[in-house]
Amino acid sequence: xxxxxxxxxxxxxxxxxxxxxxxxxxxxxxxxxxxxxxxxxxxxxxxxxxxxxxxxxxxxxxxxxxxxxxxxxxxxxxxxxxxxxxxxxxxxxxxxxxxxxxxxxxxxxxxxxxxxxxxxxxxxxxxxxxxxxxxxxxxxxxxxxxxxxxxxxxxxxxxxxxxxxxxxxxxxxxxxxxxxxxxxxxxxxxxxxxxxxxxxxxxxxxxxxxxxxxxxxxxxxxxxxxxxxxxxxxxxxxxxxxxxxxxxxxxxxxxxxxxxxxxxxxxxxxxxxxxxxxxxxxx
Amino acid sequence: xxxxxxxxxxxxxxxxxxxxxxxxxxxxxxxxxxxxxxxxxxxxxxxxxxxxxxxxxxxxxxxxxxxxxxxxxxxxxxxxxxxxxxxxxxxxxxxxxxxxxxxxxxxxxxxxxxxxxxxxxxxxxxxxxxxxxxxxxxxxxxxxxxxxxxxxxxxxxxxxxxxxxxxxxxxxxxxxxxxxxxxxxxxxxxxxxxxxxxxxxxxxxxxxxxxxxxxxxxxxxxxxxxxxxxxxxxxxxxxxxxxxxxxxxxxxxxxxxxxxxxxxxxxxxxxxxxxxxxxxxxx
Numbered sequence: 001x002x003x004x005x006x007x008x009x010x011x012x013x014x015x016x017x018x019x020x021x022x023x024x025x026x027x028x029x030x031x032x033x034x035x036x037x038x039x040x041x042x043x044x045x046x047x048x049x050x051x052x053x054x055x056x057x058x059x060x061x062x063x064x065x066x067x068x069x070x071x072x073x074x075x076x077x078x079x080x081x082x083x084x085x086x087x088x089x090x091x092x093x094x095x096x097x098x099x100x101x102x103x104x105x106x107x108x109x110x111x112x113x114x115x116x117x118x119x120x121x122x123x124x125x126x127x128x129x130x131x132x133x134x135x136x137x138x139x140x141x142x143x144x145x146x147x148x149x150x151x152x153x154x155x156x157x158x159x160x161x162x163x164x165x166x167x168x169x170x171x172x173x174x175x176x177x178x179x180x181x182x183x184x185x186x187x188x189x190x191x192x193x194x195x196x197x198x199x200x201x202x203x204x205x206x207x208x209x210x211x212x213x214x215x216x217x218x219x220x221x222x223x224x225x226x227x228x229x230x231x232x233x234x235x236x237x238x239x240x241x242x243x244x245x246x247x248x249x250x251x252x253x254x255x256x257x258x259x260x261x262x263x264x265x266x267x268x269x270x271x272x273x274x275x276x277x278x279x280x281x282x283x
Numbered sequence: 284x285x286x287x288x289x290x291x292x293x294x295x296x297x298x299x300x301x302x303x304x305x306x307x308x309x310x311x312x313x314x315x316x317x318x319x320x321x322x323x324x325x326x327x328x329x330x331x332x333x334x335x336x337x338x339x340x341x342x343x344x345x346x347x348x349x350x351x352x353x354x355x356x357x358x359x360x361x362x363x364x365x366x367x368x369x370x371x372x373x374x375x376x377x378x379x380x381x382x383x384x385x386x387x388x389x390x391x392x393x394x395x396x397x398x399x400x401x402x403x404x405x406x407x408x409x410x411x412x413x414x415x416x417x418x419x420x421x422x423x424x425x426x427x428x429x430x431x432x433x434x435x436x437x438x439x440x441x442x443x444x445x446x447x448x449x450x451x452x453x454x455x456x457x458x459x460x461x462x463x464x465x466x467x468x469x470x471x472x473x474x475x476x477x478x479x480x481x482x483x484x485x486x487x488x489x490x491x492x493x494x495x496x497x498x499x500x501x502x503x504x505x506x507x508x509x510x511x512x513x514x515x516x517x518x519x520x521x522x523x524x525x526x527x528x529x530x531x532x533x534x535x536x537x538x539x540x541x542x543x544x545x546x547x548x549x550x551x552x553x554x555x556x557x558x559x560x561x562x563x564x565x566x
Contacts, residue, residue, distance in 0.1 A: 056482075060485040060486075063485055064485070083377070083379060086378050086379070087377060087378065090378065091374040091378060094366070094370060095369050095370065095373065095374060095378075095383055096366060096369070096385060096416075100378055102379060133379075188563060188564075188566065191563055192560070192563060192564075195556055195559055195560050195563065198549060199339075199549055201549065201550075201552045201556070202343035202346055202347070202549055202550050202552075203343075204554070204559065206554050206559055206562075209559065209562055209563055209566055212563075212566050213566055266481060266482055266484065266485055267484075267485050269484045269485075271487070271489050273478055273484070276478055276487065276489055276492065277475070277478050279489075279492055280471060280474055280475060280478065280492055280495075281471075281475075283471065283492055283495050283496055
């Protein structure tokens, strides 16, 4: 591992494997990290420097046409901390190399196409770190719970997703799929806080409680997602997220490992260094 | 001013007014800031907190349909530090509310349209902070120096730009146009550094020296841009950028003032707070 602070590799501890059960998976644990929140801040800062350098190598490789890219897929119940991942983990790296997409409710044009149509347009280009804040998984989560499409179409989508992701992996993308896992009580606390503070009222949406009333169905839908789409080429990681700081560290680590695994050096120089030095000196 | 560290408002000191001459405008000064680099780091951090809160208000207003948006336009000679502005100033704010666009060489489809076509598609939506890393001004800078279009078309574009920007302002956008101003010597130093370090070689492009050989013509083209397009509704600011840290502080300040000038409170709540508290408590 590139960072110094893990006691065990969170990749091993958090990966969804056969027999995984979301219902008994902890939301307030900190697998692989035995220190507290304060130490977590130092750790995040250490990891940021590592992530930044690795991402720069990815971006540099992209500039010479190397088709390698990383795609982070973030899914979670409301308030679980997707936004914080972006703000605290992703912003450590050069925004030039980040392709961030927040998928909202599909519009009419998008609904007139297959559910993957709008997603395929947003996959990261060579050298990019793509970040999907929600994703094609909404089409088997809310779509299943709210019965937006027939059950048969939901079933079709799992396979379609697996094929789609295999295509991305085949063309050089490393996919990191993350579910931030919070407890129902923790969500209540966080939603309540929004109602308690005037400067957070705008973040509160009554529709969030509507979805909350379907909590168990969403957990079932996630469980089904893991069973159907945690593949060898694109496994899921379920990250305990009651401690926001831990969840950020864990996602940071998954990204570091994804990038480190690409084993990218600096690209070969496509010009004559000495000649350019001379030309520059004379300019 | 919202920040504590300025001795004078950089908006007044850096704004392009009638009679402005780029050629005699300093590149290594620090107008309005009389401390050094170390203090500049504290100042940037103070300003980041201010900027973050103001941007959150803008974003919040956008969620209830208030059509206010801010657009930062960044132009500069190569190596002047546009990237650093994005990394050090913009990343303080919630990326959800940032619409960042790096305009590259136009492609064939874009060239088949008017030069503003691809730009108009990228203007910020309600609540967004748009960041143009290069912009429609390339179409009167490189296009003029490299004679990519006839002189008459360049002349037409200045007026077209002014009308386009007036339209944006009329529909609720505050435009902050910034030129980062470095000396020719400073650029040589920075390009040389790229050739000296293996991990920076990928950032060096021989074409950068090709453009550098046209330095004076670019300065003339900028001068012309300021004369033709520094309008009451969208003035230019020329920021001395030999000290990168100063340039970042100054851009941060311009954004803070732009946002502060919108005088946005938190949006009115569109639901019954007590009723939602009860509903949430029961959930």
